[in-house]
Amino acid sequence: MxxxxxxxxxxxxxxxxxxxxxxxxxxxxxxxxxxxxxxxxxxxxxxxxxxxxxxxxxxxxxxxxxxxxxxxxxxxxxxxxxxxxxxxxxxxxxxxxxxxxxxxxxxxxxxxxxxxxxxxxxxxxxxxxxxxxxxxxxxxxxxxxxxxxxxxxxxxxxxxxxxxxxxxLANTKPLDYRIKRATEYIRSHAGENPNVETVASAVGMSRSRLFHQFKACMGISPQQYLDWIRIGIATRLLAERHASIGDVADQLGFSAQGHFTRFFVQHLGLSPSEFRRIGMPGDAHGD
CATH class of the missing domain: 2.60.120.10 (Jelly Rolls)
Incomplete structure (x- = not known):
């Protein structure tokens, strides 16, 4: 750097x-x-x-x-x-x-x-x-x-x-128990990097129906929600410094460390190694 x-x-x-x-x-x-x-x-x-x-x-x-x-x-x-x-x-x-x-x-x-x-x-x-x-x-x-x-x-x-x-109340988005199940599925399977079809199948919806209903309830796409979960896991693991960058990539389901690095840079503007090298811990982690 x-x-x-x-x-x-x-x-x-x-x-x-x-x-x-x-x-x-x-x-x-x-x-x-x-x-x-x-x-x-x-x-x-x-x-x-x-x-x-x-x-x-x-x-x-x-x-x-x-x-x-x-x-x-x-x-x-x-x-x-x-x-x-x-x-x-x-x-x-x-x-x-x-x-x-x-x-x-x-x-x-x-x-x-x-x-x-x-x-x-x-x-x-x-x-x-x-x-x-x-x-x-x-x-x-x-x-x-x-x-x-x-x-x-x-x-x-x-x-x-x-x-x-x-x-x-006027700005509250509609609730759908299937979308709640979808967010729970994404959270528990984030390391597998599930695609929209997989999430839709898990909650008994078609791909297009899940996409539109997820957007209506959450304001974002299923992929954006998954990306947020995965970035949160990545930043927490990198800040804790217990796992290598390669191990973090594996835990998040990336087939190669380079793919993880590209994903990380696209979201945060710096590489995982830079994030780890200059990070200064406080009393708790926010991700």
Whole structure:
């Protein structure tokens, strides 16, 4: 890895914070966490969020709600230096004193300009992530987690809305016990990398019916849900450092380590070895 990659990852009870340079695209994906992305330098970065293109420039933030499909576009020029937060809904709820955060909280806009206080909190977190700390430095992890909490509070005060029960019920997607069974099947068989036909057969649905009903109930495709589960398993195993990268690839059903590496880069913008090398553990893992 080049010395100017400036890549740092911190795991904690909040989820994950990543500071790194990225120039390539990221595939369309979605996840259960709140996602905040900030630009620290380099080229402006363009993302497509729920079908709408948004360009991240200096002084702005991308605010992505749980299960919103998003992808990063490739762009010519120098890489973008981005700071990304993946925040666990339960942690955000505790931090803000809000019950049922996964459905009760929503960012009011996708692209937002930061005020001076938020920008100051972002600078503090960036400084913490860029600090040259030993991987086992407990103090560094605690400092960064406090900085994440302060930044989350600043952004939330300006751009996160608490939805009333009426709004929550109005926006609740339809329930289908077969789709619940499908999500359970995907979770328990993620290591086998089941295709849509296999999942559909397991829950007694046709492929097309499963796809459309899954999209209606979950807001994403079965494949995107499976990808989220597999990335979560991969990041947890890599952060724990007990298994080799080849073993992680095997556990997730990849026929070759190179296929796993490509999948990982397409979703996170860095390789499994980079993720493991610069990751700094906190008191808990968010994936």
């Amino acid at each position: 080049a010395k100017d990659r400036q890549l740092r990852i911190v795991h904690g009870s909040f989820g994950r914070a990543t500071l790194h340079r990225i120039s390539g695209p990221l595939v369309a994906h979605a996840h259960a966490e709140f996602h905040l992305i900030f630009k620290f330098g380099g080229t402006d970065a363009t993302f497509k969020i729920d079908g709408h293109a948004q360009t991240l420039t200096d002084g702005c933030a991308l605010l992505i709600n749980p299960w919103s499909t998003h992808a990063k576009s490739a762009k010519e020029g120098s890489p973008s230096l981005l700071l990304a937060l993946l925040l666990e809904p339960e942690w955000l709820g505790r931090t803000l004193g809000v019950d049922n955060p996964a459905s009760g909280l929503r960012f009011s806009k996708t692209l937002a300009r930061m005020d001076a206080h938020t920008a100051a909190s972002l600078t503090e977190l960036g400084t913490c992530l860029a600090r040259d700390l030993a991987a086992d430095s407990a103090t560094g992890s605690i400092d960064c987690e406090a900085a994440v909490a302060e930044l989350a509070r600043r952004v939330s005060a300006c751009h996160l809305q608490r939805r009333s029960m009426t709004e929550v």
